[in-house]
Amino acid sequence: MPELPDLAIVADALHAALAGRSVQDAEAPAPLAVRGTPDELAALAGQRVERVSRRGKFILIDLDRDGIAINAMLTGRFQLAAPNERRPAKTAFVLQLGPRSKPPVDVAAWTIDAPWLPNDEAATELRYRDPSQMGKVYLRPARANRAIPGLGGTEQGPDADDPALTLDAWRERIRRHPGELKALLRNQAFVAGIGNAYSDEILHAARLSPFRKRTSLAPEEVDDLYEATRRVLAEAVDVLRERVPPHFETQARDFLAVHLRGGQPCPRCGSRLSEVSSRSEATTWCRSCQR
Ligand SMILES: [Zn+2]
Incomplete structure (x- = not known):
């Protein structure tokens, strides 16, 4: 199960790789993992990634309007890949992201000029896969104040x-x-x-x-x-x-x-x-x- 150190690395890396890119398409190959409607999923396209961060055992993706919170639970894992790379089995959620003009300025020092960062001019994909299907991807439309179990409040x-x-x-x-x-x-x-x-x-x-x-x-x-x-x-x-x-x-x-x-x-x-x-x-x- 991913814990704070695992997710701290993922959050830093995804922020450095993805912030400033716009979502070209959002897919849910395993729709049961996603908490949100097909319309809310489709509405992610066109929005820009502002920040990726970690809170407890959640990865939070802030877009310029809506948000996404992912609780990987037991077997959920994140992958950063070129769009033409074969998707692993049990991929539950995919964000296809376009190029960006420049990297964000507020990145963790250890990610600066890292060799694994996708080129700014290239498209890239964030994939979330979960063989046990226990984790959840929560869509957080700006208009719906959706409570997420375990995130925020006195539960956390x-x-x-x-x-x-x-x-x-x-x-x-x-x-x-x-x-x-x-x-x-x-x-x-x-x-x-x-x-x-x-x-x-x-x-x-x-x-x-x-x-x-x-x-x-x-x-x-x-x-x-x-x-x-x-x-x-x-x-x-x-x-x-x-x-x-x-x-x-x-x-x-x-x-x-x-x-x-x-x-x-x-x-x-x-x-x-x-x-x-x-x-x-x-x-x-x-x-x-x-x-
Ligand atoms: Zn001992």
Whole structure:
């Protein structure tokens, strides 16, 4: 499942590649993935991409009038491709985009002059594919104030990497959530963007057991969890910038320290990592150095 670091790379890259281009055509080869009417889909044509960004586990595409929000869920992936490149199976949504006169000025530094950027004079395609068809593409016409499950409001806390989420704000927010730490980190109403994989990584970095109750944490442990959250996510983004482009549809996870490495030695203390699965989601941790 794409999480904050994966989607941060996708959002930066798509913004750099697509902003300033106009939609030539919008297609939904798998219409069940799209929440919106055929008319709303057709009305995307002619609109210019202003910004691509990430909020929690959503990719947001702002056009000059309407918008699109994509929640990739379990298996949704994004691809940037030349229009003549063969579309992968299970492609659910496609934006065909025309040339642009110049790239946008507000791009992430790491994307500037990147070799994978499509030429400004060339057309390009954004494809969203989803083999499990669990993700959703929400069309957001300017005229319809459509609520999107999990996006905004009280259902969604601040992004885990939001500069406004200071240590003080973290201490304040965490008081409202009494449960186990793994569930806490994955609770999008607490902080947004963390899922099954990075919650394991953060808890290992913080030396805290995924099954500890938040109510049992000492004040310094609350602070350690904040520090580990910020550090693990930032380090993953750094790695993924090197690893992912130009194949934005791939999900690099082999560099993770503990997630899905049950039975292997803990990279910190050498003990054998434990792993349990429930509903096909694994939790990996070290019984000897995570307390
Ligand atoms: Zn260990």
